[in-house]
Amino acid sequence: MRYDWTPLWRSTIGFDRLFDVLDEVQRTAEETYPPYNIERLDENRFQISVALAGFTPDEVALTVAQNTLTLEGHKAETDEKTFVHRGMSTRSFKRQFTLADHVEVKGAHFENGLLVVELQREIPEAMKPRRIAIAGASAGQVKQIEGKAA
Template identity: 75%
Template structure:
């Protein structure tokens, strides 16, 4: 597997440390594959993550958000006294992290047919939306909001 060294960029890029951390994390994506998941764009500002969690109950799964990182952790309690002839359903513990863009919020999470479905929405604050400022001959403070699409 090829690796890319981003260290030369660190000396000339100021304030982009997070960008390079994300690029390095993207290289490690192939290392972990459990549990499988889908990320779906529902519209311009709504997204949905579906994670296959067969055999897990809501009590065995923890979902946390901290500083633009969504962490999904599953702890499966071992059932004593079971003897398996074949074990094809993986019930191992896991921890999966998703990096969220700025202003993306979790709107809810639910179990549906063996899938954990997480609803996300991007909500840009009014102060960050583009606005048009009228220029007059005299000093005036007329500010109006213009329609815009999120980046």
């Protein structure tokens, strides 16, 4: 079941990205090919493993644009083989992953029929929490104002 977010888009301002993400999650839940795992390696490192048996690196494209990681695959059909049973799918696909802010793709490689994509969250120094020194009078610097006795 798909939801139509159009009425909410017309009556809200500034929430466009939220509805786009909800729509993306709904669409992603309906897609099942190719299967994948997302693994947290530590607090700031993640790994996506996508099962791509039968694909070669030059038949797969991986791109990142505006916090979206897109994986596309196209297998050239060859009529050289006659299959009695074909259980491994080699159909074309396009799968997208929405990346959080400051998550960058560090690399990708094939390993045992899996495409492994390495991700790392790198928060800029300007956005990291920092301690601010609070200036104030210390005990040795207190001056007493002298006045005349009344």
